[in-house]
Amino acid sequence: MTGAVVDNVPGMSTKDLATVCREGAESFVAGMTKAGVQYRFDFSVASASRLDTLIDVLLSADPIADDYQLLMGLYVGEVLVRHLGGQWVEDGTLMQAAIDLPKGRAFPLEKIRKRVAYGRSDSIDSWIHELSVGPPRSDDEAQRRGWRRVSRRPRN
Helix, strand or coil: CCHHHHHHHCCCCCHHHHHHHHHHHHHHHHHHCCCCCCCCCCCCCCHHHHHHHHHHHHHCCCCHHHHCCCCCCCCHHHHHHHHHHCEEEECCCCEEEEECCCCCEHHHHHHHHHHHHHHHHCCHHHHHHHHCCCCCCCCHHHHHHHCCCCCCCCCC
């Protein structure tokens, strides 16, 4: 699976996008299990802290390849879907997969890129906790927390 499959999905239905993203997340879990990684990735909210630790370990050796970052982002997105009531959607503005949550939109692929680039200050675990707390109160807070305000259109 390459980034293009998820990052550029013109005309793909939400169900198709959700399937592709879920399968990518499951591929991440299977790959970690097959590689004998000691961290348990079970789509729980608690697994976000294990992902933070894994990212630190991987970065201590080498840069993390874009394909691995993509799979990590899909995994985080699937955690949001399963535990925060999210739904995979295509964000037409940024041309990437996003998660519509009951109170806003989150970008797990972008969050992984920030986590890899900026380290623990962009913790996945903290971000998921913040998302569970609710939407930011200002645009500055939204940007700091990785949120993007969107207008909701009625679904057909």
